[in-house]
Amino acid sequence: MSIDSKEIEKLADLARLKFDQEQLGEVTDRIASVLDFIDQLHQTETQAIEPMAHPMDAVQRLRADKVTESNQREKYQQVAPATENGLYLVPKVIE
Amino acid sequence: MHNKTLSEISSGLRNGDFSSEEITRHFLNRINQLDPQFNSFIAVTEEQAIQQARQADKMISAGETQALLGVPFAHKDIFCTEGVLTTSGSKMLENFISPYDSTVAANLKRAGAVNLGKTNMDEFAMGSSNETSFFGPVKNPWDVTRVPGGSSGGSAAAVAARLAPAATATDTGGSIRQPASLCGVTGLKPTYGRISRWGMIAFASSLDQAGPITQTAEDAALMLNSMAGFDPKDSTSVDQPVPDYRANLNDSLKGLTIGLPKEYFASGLDPKLENIIQEAISEYQRLGATVKEVSLPNSSLSVPVYYVIAPAECSTNLSRFDGVRYGYRCAEPINLEDMYTRTRSEGFGDEVKRRILIGTYVLSSGFYDAYYIQAQKTRRLIQQDFVNAFEQVDVLMAPTSPSPAFKFDEKTADPLTMYLEDIYTIGVNLAGLPGISIPAGQLDGLPVGLQIIGNYFSESKLLNVAHQYQQVTGWHKAQPID
Known part of the structure; x- marks a missing residue:
């Protein structure tokens, strides 16, 4: 199995990452070698095995639908790159 | 004063041999003097530390006796600490002052422990050598031309160089045990869910687990007593009572059965390193333990399994870094798409980007x-x-790492050689089991760690087994510098 630089560009786009042409070759080579390595997983027979998502097979714990946190918007927005009137600012989306 | 263990500092404080402010200043001075050569700290929180120490001194004179009250330690920079820089080793969080405390930070604060600062680490805990940190690599105090291991390399190096008597750390595929092994200190990765992950910057959520790095198993027990516990804010936190982890340290090991996984002693292991591990096991036999060969037939698949699951979870977790709510944002974005893409491309380092891509690939439709x-x-x-x-x-007993500390750049050219550094530690994370690495010898002047793996929630047993070895050997006392 191998992967080419076109596929890497598509993945990068999905992950909102961008590589210049110079980096792309090296990234492709390195990822191809990791994917070749993980390909050995296909040698194992696992048809009857349940996938394991949690080491103790625990399920999501539920809690009562009650308000437990106070509003700390100002405190939390202090670390934001840009805010105004309690809103997060981003580049204009609609012209 | 810096040669004292955490437990010795704890009793010294309560006996009035020295004050918390004195010992805190001693470690702060030592960090200022010595850390420029090791780079084990990203931030030193001098002012807050002195304040916390003075507060602790008041409480001690008022008769309070909690074990960690006034005891200095350092936090891996993956734990959110209120009002303090929290970077996870990344440019993405270069200026992030956390507005809240992680549960681990809050627990240690409540115990009265004094935070000296934040230790360096591989970016977002992705690495086994500390070479992926945005803040530059940590240098191994035993030999500054070698890596300290990773990702908790700063915590391990700081404890090894006696810049802090203990440090918090995290372990996703070996990130507590492997640097502990390479720096000659004790590192405990508890059972998955034993310590809350809340406020601990996520890498791979089904594998991440916090734990302490210390000089001794006794000190690890002391730290775990305060770090562990059920936390409703972490949906994978396990609701089990926290015993006093020091209670069984002195139990006899007569009748203990040690399993040696034959796959971990197969070809590929340096024979000189294997001799050190075998010698440690003989020491256990002299303490009354018996040894049995066991098999972990699927262990060769643990590294490939890890490099599917960990990148998959990391690509999901790291999607939160979008330049909107916190952290880095690129300059002058032309539109939203451009802002996301440039923020992430400029803010993440190479290894993090590679893992995001692998994760995106294995989660994509068709694969x-x-x-x-x-x-x-x-x-x-x-x-x-x-x-x-x-x-x-x-x-179970095994090596922690296939070799002692290696040179910088020795394993960076091919990601797979670096990934195989964790070949003996990753299975423990996949299974969610506890494991500890303790110093068990030296190879060419570099420390070698013995890994002890226990059953679920058997931390008391692991600490007992480690502590008994440290009662009859002196490897944990070996120091790289005075």
């Missing part, structure tokens, strides 16, 4: 079953191997 589900199924086979082994033995 999800072939990689992600197949990895999760194989993960169960690996776990089952451990379950079977623990039906026959009390603990």
